[in-house]
Amino acid sequence: MKIILPAATVNPVLAAPDFEAQWRALLKRIGALAAYPREEGRMQYVLVEADLSQITPIAEAVFRLVGVKPEFLPEIVPQPYYGFRGY
Amino acid sequence: MTATMTDSLDMRRLLSPVGAERFFAEHWQTRMALLPLAEGDLAFIRTTVGPLDPARLAGAAREGAQAWLANDFVAHSVFPVDPSNAVQFQDIGATLYFVNVPLPVLTDSLADFLGAPRRKVIASLFFTPAGGGAVPHFDKNENFTVQLTGAKRWQVGETPMVPAAPDGYTLGSSTITPVLAPLLAEARRPPERTVDLQPGTLLYVPRGTVHHTGAGEPSWSLNLSYSPSMWLDLLLVGLQKRLVASPRWRGMVTGAGGDPAARDANRLSELLAELRALLDDPAEAEALIRSFLDRPNG
Numbered sequence: 186m187k188i189i190l191p192a193a194t195v196n197p198v199l200a201a202p203d204f205e206a207q208w209r210a211l212l213k214r215i216g217a218l219a220a221y222p223r224e225e226g227r228m229q230y231v232l233v234e235a236d237l238s239q240i241t242p243i244a245e246a247v248f249r250l251v252g253v254k255p256e257f258l259p260e261i262v263p264q265p266y267y268g269f270r271g272y
Numbered sequence: 273m274t275a276t277m278t279d280s281l282d283m284r285r286l287l288s289p290v291g292a293e294r295f296f297a298e299h300w301q302t303r304m305a306l307l308p309l310a311e312g313d314l315a316f317i318r319t320t321v322g323p324l325d326p327a328r329l330a331g332a333a334r335e336g337a338q339a340w341l342a343n344d345f346v347a348h349s350v351f352p353v354d355p356s357n358a359v360q361f362q363d364i365g366a367t368l369y370f371v372n373v374p375l376p377v378l379t380d381s382l383a384d385f386l387g388a389p390r391r392k393v394i395a396s397l398f399f400t401p402a403g404g405g406a407v408p409h410f411d412k413n414e415n416f417t418v419q420l421t422g423a424k425r426w427q428v429g430e431t432p433m434v435p436a437a438p439d440g441y442t443l444g445s446s447t448i449t450p451v452l453a454p455l456l457a458e459a460r461r462p463p464e465r466t467v468d469l470q471p472g473t474l475l476y477v478p479r480g481t482v483h484h485t486g487a488g489e490p491s492w493s494l495n496l497s498y499s500p501s502m503w504l505d506l507l508l509v510g511l512q513k514r515l516v517a518s519p520r521w522r523g524m525v526t527g528a529g530g531d532p533a534a535r536d537a538n539r540l541s542e543l544l545a546e547l548r549a550l551l552d553d554p555a556e557a558e559a560l561i562r563s564f565l566d567r568p569n570g
Contacts, residue, residue, distance in 0.1 A: 186349075237360045244345035257341070257349035 186255040188229040188247060196252045211250050215243045231255075279316065281378050283385035286313060286474060295476075301414065301436060304428050305476040306467055309418070314472040317418055317494065320377050321397070324421065324492045326358035329370040329397055339366035340404075348407070367406075368399040382416065382496050389501055389565045396495045400424060405486035409442040410434065413497035415477045419469035422491030426467045426475065429482040433459045437480030438500065469493070510564035514556075520546070 193200035201207070212220055212231065221230040235243055240257060247255045287295045289307050299305040309317075322328070330337040330353050337353035339361035353361055353368065362368060375395040383393040405424075410433060434441075439452040448456060461482055469475060477483055479500075515521040520543060527538030550556045 237357060237364055240341065240364060241343060241345055244343075248345045254345055254347035256347040257351065259351050 186231050186233060186244075186247075186257045188231065188251065188255045189253060190227050190229060190251055191253055198250065198252070207250060211246060215246055230258075281313070281316070281320075281381035283382055285310070299476060299478075301432075301478045303431055304465070304467075304478065304481060307474040307476070309472045309474055311472070314418070314420075317378065318420060320375055321373075321395075321420065321494060324397070324399070326353075326362050326368055326370075326399065327355040329368075329373060330358040331355040332373050333370040333396075334374060335371035335394075337371065338369045340369065341366040362399060362401070365401045365404070367401065367404045368397075370397040373397055378494075378496060382498070386498060388498055392501045393496060393498050396497065398491075398493045398495060400485070400487040400491045400493070402487060402489050406484055407442060408444075408482050408484040410437055410440060410480050410482050411477075411497070412437055412440040412479050413499050414479055415475075416496040417469070417475045417477070418494040418496070419471050419473050419475075420492040420494055421471055422487060422489045423471075424469045424485055424487045424491045424493060426469060426483055426485050427464045428467055428475070428477055429462045429464050431462045432478050432480035433461050433482050434480040436502070438502070440479075443482065506561065506564045510560045513563055514550070514560060515547075518546075 190199060198204060198207070215231075215233060216235065217231050217233050219232040221232075222228070223230065233243060244255050244257075247253075284292045286309060287305075287307065290299065290305060295305065326337075337358065339351040339353045339358075340348065341351065341361075341364065342348040343365060351361065351366070358368065372394040373396060376390075379393040379395050380390050382388075383390040386393075400422075408427075410429075434452070434455045437452065437455070439449040441448060441452060441456065443461075464482070467475060520539060523539060527535040529535070
C-alpha cells in the first residue's frame with residue numbers, strides 16, 4: 186500500500202519524538218512484510234499480505250496513527266511473489 | 273409499460289420514446305438521453321446477461337474484472353479480481369467491474385444499429401454496493417447503461433465538457449493525456465442533471481460528459497460501450513493502409529527546402545493530386561470505410 190504522510194504541521198503525531206517507534210509498532214501490528222520509504226520518508230510503500238477482509242482494518246490502523254488513507258496497489262507486487270505459496 | 277415478446281435487441285424500438293432519427297439529431301455525441309425500457313426488453317436483456325454471479329462474470333470477462341474499494345479508511349484502490357475472490361470483494365463493500373463480458377446478442381445489435389465495427393462495442397457489468405459509486409469523471413466511450421437491479425443515482429452533465437473527448441478523465445486528477453490537455457484547458461463543466469436509474473431504464477451518456485454516481489442500495493447495471501473509432505482514425509489508419517501500397521507514397525520526403533536539385537525531387541504536389549483524385553472517387557471512399565471497419569484488431 187502507498188501512504189503519503191502529511192506534514193508534521195498537519196498532524197503533530199509525526200513530529201513526536203517517538204513517532205518512529207509508533208510507526209514501527211504499527212508495521213508490526215499490521216503484519217507488514219517490508220516498508221520502502223521514498224522522498225525522505227514522506228511517501229511510504231508498505232508490503233502487506235492480507236486476507237481481503239483485513240484490508241479495511243489495516244487501513245483503519247494506518248489512518249488512526251497518521252491521519253491519511255492508504256491506497257492499495259496490488260499491481261506493484263512483483264509477479265513471482267504470487268507464486269511463493271505454491272513452491 | 274406493456275409487455276413485449278422479444279428475442280433480440282431492437283435498438284430502434286428501445287429508442288422509440290425519442291425516436292431513432294431524433295436520437296441521432298439531438299442526442300448522439302451531444303446530449304444525454306434517459307429512456308424507459310419495455311418490460312419485454314428488460315427481461316430479454318436480463319436473460320441474455322444471465323445470473324448476476326460475481327464469480328461467473330469474473331471468469332467470463334475477456335478484459336478481466338476489477339474491484340474498486342474506497343471507504344472511510346481506504347483511499348480509492350483498484351484490485352484485480354478473479355473467480356476465486358470476486359464474492360469476497362463483494363462482501364467487503366467493493367464495486368465490481370467486469371470488463372468485456374461476451375454478450376454478442378446485445379453488442380452486435382447495438383453495433384449494427386450504429387453502423388459501427390462490432391469489435392468496438394463491448395458489454396461490461398457493474399456491481400455497486402450500497403453507498404458505493406463513482407467520482408466525477410468522463411469517459412472516452414459512448415455509453416449506454418441499462419439498470420438491471422437496484423437503484424443508482426447519476427449526476428450527469430447536460431452536455432459534454434469536452435465534445436467528442438478522445439480520452440477519459442477523472443476530475444481533479446493530475447493524469448491528463450497529451451491529446452486531452454489542450455481540450456481540457458478550454459473546457460467548462462456544464463450544469464448537471466440528477467437522474468435516478470431504476471431497473472428498466474436506459475441512460476445514454478455521450479463521451480466527454482461528466483458524470484458521477486451513487487447507489488443507496490446494491491445495484492447491478494449493464495454498460496454497452498462503443499470505444500473510440502473516430503473519423504480521424506479512419507483517415508489516419510484507413511488512408512495509410514491504402515497509400516502504403518503506393519511506392520510513391522512510401523517515398524522519402526525530399527526537397528522541403530535544401531538544394532535546388534533536391535527541390536526538383538519534391539513530389540508533394542503530385543501526391544496531393546493523387547490523394548484528391550482518390551478521395552473524390554466514391555468507390556474508393558467506400559472501400560476506405562470498408563477496409564477500416566473490417567480490420568480484425570482495430
